[in-house]
Amino acid sequence: MSANLIPILWDATLQTLYMVAISALLGTLGGLPLGVFLATSQRGELLSAPWINKALGLVVNATRSVPFIILVVAIIPFTRAVVGTSIGTNAAIVPLTLAAIPFIARLVENAIREVDGGLIEAARAMGATPLQIIRKVLIPEAMPAIALGLTLAVVSLIGYSAMVGAVGGQGLGDLGIRYGYQRFMPEVMAAVVVILIVMVQLVQSLGEWIAARVDRRAPRNRGR
Amino acid sequence: MSGMAQGAAIIFDRLGKSFAKADGTPVMALADVSLEVPQGSITGIIGRSGAGKSTLLRMVNGLERPTEGRVEVAGRDVGAARGAGLRAIRRDVGMIFQHFNLLASRTVWSNVALPLEIAGTPAARIRPRVDQLIEQVGLSALRDRYPAELSGGQKQRVGIARALATSPKVLLSDEATSALDPETTQTVLELLGQINRDLGLTILLITHEMAVLRDIASHMAVIEGGRIVEAGPTYDVFARPAHQTTRSFLSGVTGATLPGFVAGRLHADPPGDQVIRVTFAGRHATDPMLARLATERGIAANILAGAIEEIGPRPFGNLLISVDAARGNEAREFLEQHGLLTEVLGHVR
Numbered sequence: 001m002s003a004n005l006i007p008i009l010w011d012a013t014l015q016t017l018y019m020v021a022i023s024a025l026l027g028t029l030g031g032l033p034l035g036v037f038l039a040t041s042q043r044g045e046l047l048s049a050p051w052i053n054k055a056l057g058l059v060v061n062a063t064r065s066v067p068f069i070i071l072v073v074a075i076i077p078f079t080r081a082v083v084g085t086s087i088g089t090n091a092a093i094v095p096l097t098l099a100a101i102p103f104i105a106r107l108v109e110n111a112i113r114e115v116d117g118g119l120i121e122a123a124r125a126m127g128a129t130p131l132q133i134i135r136k137v138l139i140p141e142a143m144p145a146i147a148l149g150l151t152l153a154v155v156s157l158i159g160y161s162a163m164v165g166a167v168g169g170q171g172l173g174d175l176g177i178r179y180g181y182q183r184f185m186p187e188v189m190a191a192v193v194v195i196l197i198v199m200v201q202l203v204q205s206l207g208e209w210i211a212a213r214v215d216r217r218a219p220r221n222r223g224r
Numbered sequence: 225m226s227g228m229a230q231g232a233a234i235i236f237d238r239l240g241k242s243f244a245k246a247d248g249t250p251v252m253a254l255a256d257v258s259l260e261v262p263q264g265s266i267t268g269i270i271g272r273s274g275a276g277k278s279t280l281l282r283m284v285n286g287l288e289r290p291t292e293g294r295v296e297v298a299g300r301d302v303g304a305a306r307g308a309g310l311r312a313i314r315r316d317v318g319m320i321f322q323h324f325n326l327l328a329s330r331t332v333w334s335n336v337a338l339p340l341e342i343a344g345t346p347a348a349r350i351r352p353r354v355d356q357l358i359e360q361v362g363l364s365a366l367r368d369r370y371p372a373e374l375s376g377g378q379k380q381r382v383g384i385a386r387a388l389a390t391s392p393k394v395l396l397s398d399e400a401t402s403a404l405d406p407e408t409t410q411t412v413l414e415l416l417g418q419i420n421r422d423l424g425l426t427i428l429l430i431t432h433e434m435a436v437l438r439d440i441a442s443h444m445a446v447i448e449g450g451r452i453v454e455a456g457p458t459y460d461v462f463a464r465p466a467h468q469t470t471r472s473f474l475s476g477v478t479g480a481t482l483p484g485f486v487a488g489r490l491h492a493d494p495p496g497d498q499v500i501r502v503t504f505a506g507r508h509a510t511d512p513m514l515a516r517l518a519t520e521r522g523i524a525a526n527i528l529a530g531a532i533e534e535i536g537p538r539p540f541g542n543l544l545i546s547v548d549a550a551r552g553n554e555a556r557e558f559l560e561q562h563g564l565l566t567e568v569l570g571h572v573r
Contacts, residue, residue, distance in 0.1 A: 116325070118321060118323055118325040119325050119327060121287060121321075121325065122319070122321060122325035123338075123342070124287060124314070125285050125287060125314055125317070125318075125319040125396075126314065126315070126338065126339040126342050126343075126390070127310075127311035127312065127313075127314035127315040127339075127342060127343065127390075128311075128342045129311070132342050136338065136341065136342065137327060140327065140329040140330070141327060141328060141329050143329060214329070216328050216329055216370040216371075216372060217328045217372055218372050219370075219372045219373045220370075220372075220373070
């Protein structure tokens with residue numbers, strides 16, 4: 001591989017990291033409350049609002065049904081309205097975030113549902129408000145599962161970010177297509193794949209480490 | 225155990241609860257339940273699973289709402305309370321659970337602090353209070369451990385400390401010892417008894433084990449099919465069980481179970497020896513009544529099963545004897561004259 005390809009690979013790696021980090025962050029900001037609401041708003045639950053729950057569920061399912069590459073193109077007018085342009089790395093963050101929110105919401109919803117109902121009952125018996133139950137019981141108790149869910153979401157976003165070359169989003173996937181495939185430079189393709197594998201491995205390991213750290217459900221060797 | 229009893233801490237007044245099943249048909253969980261839980265007492269409600277005891281307990285802190293009648297705690301109508309009013313009542317009613325319901329993500333200390341955080345107590349006042357509660361239940365050495373690192377008995381102690389955090393007037397116990405081994409059960413019951421005496425806290429507990437009531441309850445009620453079938457001071461109910469369900473619960477704990485070889489041959493009418501249950505209560509429990517029956521009346525009683533134990537501070541005995549059927553009535557008269565209770569169970573050949 002010629003030396004002048006190294007800066008190009010480096011730039012593409014940073015672009016991927018940037019897109020994934022920002023969309024994961026915004027996706028969590030949107031997906032976490034949405035997931036909590038989906039988990040607690042069914043009939044008879046803490047924030048019982050069955051109709052809103054059903055409506056939001058439909059929207060979430062609809063968004064998740066659209067193939068990502070279609071979503072990228074379909075929302076171009078929206079993207080332009082939000083970031084002022086429909087091409088470039090910043091423009092790519094819009095569809096990535098929009099895909100991340102419902103995905104993360106479902107993961108968070110499942111994590112919250114796994115929390116033992118006895119804990120909710122105990123908190124209600126203490127005189128806790130629904131918001132206190134969510135903040136002090138549901139989210140902390142679901143944290144190990146939420147951490148693993150977010151890991152899964154970030155890994156998926158790394159995959160999605162390869163498709164945003166379609167709107168000039170750049171990044172590793174785009175580099176692989178343009179140099180590796182269209183310019184017949186298999187060594188670039190190989191480098192892109194290796195970097196992506198390493199990136200996913202690091203994210204997965206970091207996520208599992210965090211999940212294990214917040215998980216107190218099993219006794220831990222204290223080294224005493 | 226509750227010499228201080230005066231007035232009622234909890235009043236159930238013609239309480240009813242029915243649920244609608246998925247297909248709309250109503251299911252009755254509780255019907256016409258009236259019961260007063262004396263101030264400062266340990267009152268136990270016993271029933272089989274599905275009898276409605278859990279629903280009844282959850283009425284006291286409004287986790288369930290009555291569909292008929294009233295529940296009053298310290299003079300406040302729980303069923304009518306909503307929102308902030310209901311949450312204020314709940315802070316006056318502590319609750320402990322069969323499966324402890326501790327937060328796995330919080331340490332012992334932090335679990336006990338939770339109700340105070342929820343009540344909005346300033347951190348500076350939470351710290352000394354939680355330290356004191358943990359000391360009170362004997363867990364100071366484990367304050368930074370997580371629930372997963374504790375035994376069942378230790379977890380229930382955390383549950384008790386947590387339930388006491390907001391200085392409630394009433395403690396509800398939902399089968400709190402049912403998941404514990406017999407030895408641990410004893411230590412947890414002793415802790416509850418001590419809290420009852422030291423703090424004058426009224427405890428309402430539900431259980432399916434008569435032994436729990438025998439060991440700590442001053443008052444008890446038996447629930448069956450959503451109705452209270454028998455209630456009163458524990459000693460009186462043990463001594464004179466009136467309802468079949470009560471007797472069947474009792475047979476397991478008072479040494480009054482018929483041995484298999486007798487039970488199989490028992491029939492209602494003569495011929496054969498008369499099988500009599502003799503209940504010794506109060507000071508008579510220690511009198512040698514069977515010896516006197518033999519020497520004064522010449523009636524030899526055959527002892528089939530029996531035990532003498534304590535309910536609260538008072539001795540209580542239960543004996544199954546068989547005597548010659550022809551002299552059965554005479555024997556029973558003699559025993560009754562001397563303050564014992566008798567009941568004919570049947571005859572064996």
